[in-house]
Amino acid sequence: MQEILDKFRRPELGKQVLAELIPKLNQAADKFGRKLSFMEVCGTHTVSISHTGIRDLLSNYVNLKSGPGCPVCVTDHSDIDAMLELARQEKVTLTTFGDMVRVPGKGGSLAEQKAEGADIRIVYSTLDAVQIAEDNPGRDVVFLGIGFETTTPTVAAALQVAEKKRVDNFYLYSVHKVVPPAMHVLLSDPDVKIDGFILPGHVSVVLGRKAWDFVAEDYNCPAAVVGFEAVDILLGINDLADQVLNGQAKVSNMYSRAVKEEGNPAARQMVDRYFTPGDAAWRGIGIVPGSGMFIRDEFRRFRAEEKYPVAVSDSQPPRGCACGEVLKGKIWPQQCPLFGATCTPVSPVGPCMVSSEGACSAYYRYHRE
Amino acid sequence: MCLSIPVKVISVDGEYAEVDFQGVKKSVGITFVKDVRVGDYLLVHSGFAIEKIGEEEALETLRLWEEIESAGNIG
Numbered sequence: 001m002q003e004i005l006d007k008f009r010r011p012e013l014g015k016q017v018l019a020e021l022i023p024k025l026n027q028a029a030d031k032f033g034r035k036l037s038f039m040e041v042c043g044t045h046t047v048s049i050s051h052t053g054i055r056d057l058l059s060n061y062v063n064l065k066s067g068p069g070c071p072v073c074v075t076d077h078s079d080i081d082a083m084l085e086l087a088r089q090e091k092v093t094l095t096t097f098g099d100m101v102r103v104p105g106k107g108g109s110l111a112e113q114k115a116e117g118a119d120i121r122i123v124y125s126t127l128d129a130v131q132i133a134e135d136n137p138g139r140d141v142v143f144l145g146i147g148f149e150t151t152t153p154t155v156a157a158a159l160q161v162a163e164k165k166r167v168d169n170f171y172l173y174s175v176h177k178v179v180p181p182a183m184h185v186l187l188s189d190p191d192v193k194i195d196g197f198i199l200p201g202h203v204s205v206v207l208g209r210k211a212w213d214f215v216a217e218d219y220n221c222p223a224a225v226v227g228f229e230a231v232d233i234l235l236g237i238n239d240l241a242d243q244v245l246n247g248q249a250k251v252s253n254m255y256s257r258a259v260k261e262e263g264n265p266a267a268r269q270m271v272d273r274y275f276t277p278g279d280a281a282w283r284g285i286g287i288v289p290g291s292g293m294f295i296r297d298e299f300r301r302f303r304a305e306e307k308y309p310v311a312v313s314d315s316q317p318p319r320g321c322a323c324g325e326v327l328k329g330k331i332w333p334q335q336c337p338l339f340g341a342t343c344t345p346v347s348p349v350g351p352c353m354v355s356s357e358g359a360c361s362a363y364y365r366y367h368r369e
Numbered sequence: 370m371c372l373s374i375p376v377k378v379i380s381v382d383g384e385y386a387e388v389d390f391q392g393v394k395k396s397v398g399i400t401f402v403k404d405v406r407v408g409d410y411l412l413v414h415s416g417f418a419i420e421k422i423g424e425e426e427a428l429e430t431l432r433l434w435e436e437i438e439s440a441g442n443i444g
Contacts, residue, residue: 001410004427005375013434097415125416127398147415150373154415157400202373205412205420235430257427258412258420267401267419 008229017234018057024241025061028195031245037063037193038240039186039329041179042200043070043357044228050366052230054237062237065329066362068182068282069200071147071175072099072355073327076281078315079175080105080351084113085310086142086173092308093119093136095129096144099355104348106312126158133162133170142304145174150202152176152293153267156274159302171304176293177280179203180211185288187219192328196222196240201232201255208263209253216249227255274299283317283351284324321350326359333363340368373414375422378407388413 007013029035040046046066049055055064068074084105087094094110101110101122114120119139123129126143133141145155155172162170179200186192199212204225215223222243226236236254243249253259271293280292295303305311317324321343322336333339333352343349345364352358376388376397386399388411398417399405411418 001422001424001427002377004424004431005410005422007431008427013431016434127416150414150419153401153419154398154417157398157417202412202414202419205373254430256430257423260420264401264420266403270401 008227008231010231014230014234017231017238021234021238021241022058022061024238024245025058028241028244029061035061035063036195036241036244037065037329038196038198038237039065039067039192039194040198040200040226041067041069041183041186042198042203043073043355044202045069045198045200045226045233046359047357047362048228048230049233050362052233053366054230054233056367058237062241064237065194065332066326066359067186067329068285068327069179070352070355070357070359071151071177072103073323073351073358074177074182074282074284075103075146075175075351076283077105077317078281078312081312081315082305082310083144083173084108084110085312086304086308087113087118087120089140089308089310091138091140093121093132093139093141094144095121095123095132095141097124097146098122099357100144100146102348102354103351104318104354106315126155127161130158130162130165130167130170133167134165137169140169140171140307142171142173142308145172145176148177148179148200148203149206149271150200152275153206153264153270156270159274159299160270162302163299168301170302171307172295172302173304174275174293174295175280176275177282177288177291178277178293180207180214181288181291182282182285183212183215185285186328187215187221189328191330194221194329195244196224198233198236198240199223199225199251201225201227201258204255204259204263206264206267209251209259209261211263212251216251220249222249224252224254225259227258274302282327284327318349323350323352323360326352333360334367336360340364373412373419375410376413378405378409378411380407381405386411386418388418
């Protein structure tokens with residue numbers, strides 16, 4: 001099986017797909033009088049498309065734009081400031097995924113607070129955070145729940161462990177979100193001119209291919225569910241090019257080895273047990289109805305914000321930061337006035353530059369002239 | 370973060386499986402995947418398997434391009 005999976009990285013196969021793809025992209029450009037624009041909405045796609053060299057390789061033939069796919073980047077600054085405030089509470093041990101740690105906010109980042117003595121720990125899995133709570137009964141262990149459909153089931157499963165083992169000192173601050181409502185916002189925005197969407201492969205493992213049919217049916221926009229290896233990405237772009245040239249709009253499954261038509265119902269059921277959807281603010285986009293996942297009343301004892309009401313009232317986004325425009329693909333990262341000047345990976349201003357999956361961070365690493 | 374990795378199952382124990390990712394062994398939760406067997410390949414994210422990787426489907430995706438490739442070699 002490993003040999004089969006390795007084929008999705010073979011340069012020879014990649015070149016074969018490119019040889020078919022580039023003429024199609026040229027044909028489409030001639031037909032429409034402009035280069036096509038395709039958008040991905042997944043931080044891992046942002047990085048893979050840059051890292052494989054595909055974005056640069058195809059830049060003469062198609063615009064490969066990055067949308068709001070990085071969960072850290074779309075976290076509203078008021079939530080960032082609330083998380084920073086939680087970390088300051090005496091009894092709190094804050095646990096988090098790594099990419100949150102350097103995001104700047106009111107009073108400094110978590111990394112800066114950690115350097116000043118705050119009890120902040122990076123974990124790979126939420127289960128590790130539950131374990132920390134079990135091992136430290138005198139502390140209130142708060143986990144920062146950030147992530148889309150791929151991550152939320154794993155957090156819900158950890159809540160189940162905490163529930164079963166009666167870990168009373170474990171709390172969750174949930175800023176989990178779901179992608180389809182944000183797609184509706186993008187597809188309804190006349191300024192967001194996209195000819196096709198590269199849909200997130202692992203979010204789709206959970207949701208299923210079928211969950212995206214609205215992109216084609218309601219908005220007449222081509223879409224493809226795409227994996228993350230170089231060949232996967234090229235196959236996805238190739239499929240979108242075919243759709244555009246044939247005047248089609250459908251949702252192809254180009255990642256069938258992982259994505260099923262119905263997705264993973266067990267994962268969705270675990271989420272439904274602990275979470276309920278509600279309106280949530282996305283950086284750069286504003287309120288997206290039904291896009292946030294919040295802990296159900298039945299499990300309110302896990303809500304960090306009830307144990308520690310830390311809502312910050314005077315939260316401000318960083319001055320001059322254009323993450324919002326970048327996140328909607330309205331400007332390229334390089335077009336933000338701060339990019340590469342006052343905003344760099346070493347001294348980031350906004351989350352798009354901090355997060356390992358942020359567009360600005362990826363473009364700084366791979367697309368600076 | 371969609372950063373999931375494919376791993377091979379070495380052993381299964383209730384709701385957890387021991388998996389191998391290129392030599393590194395880890396325990397992952399398998400509550401989301403039915404019927405996990407030794408030798409299966411799983412997609413793992415944040416300590417949990419989110420799906421089994423389908424060999425048939427992988428081959429199917431590659432098949433069309435490999436036909437073109439071998440046709441090219443003959444011609």
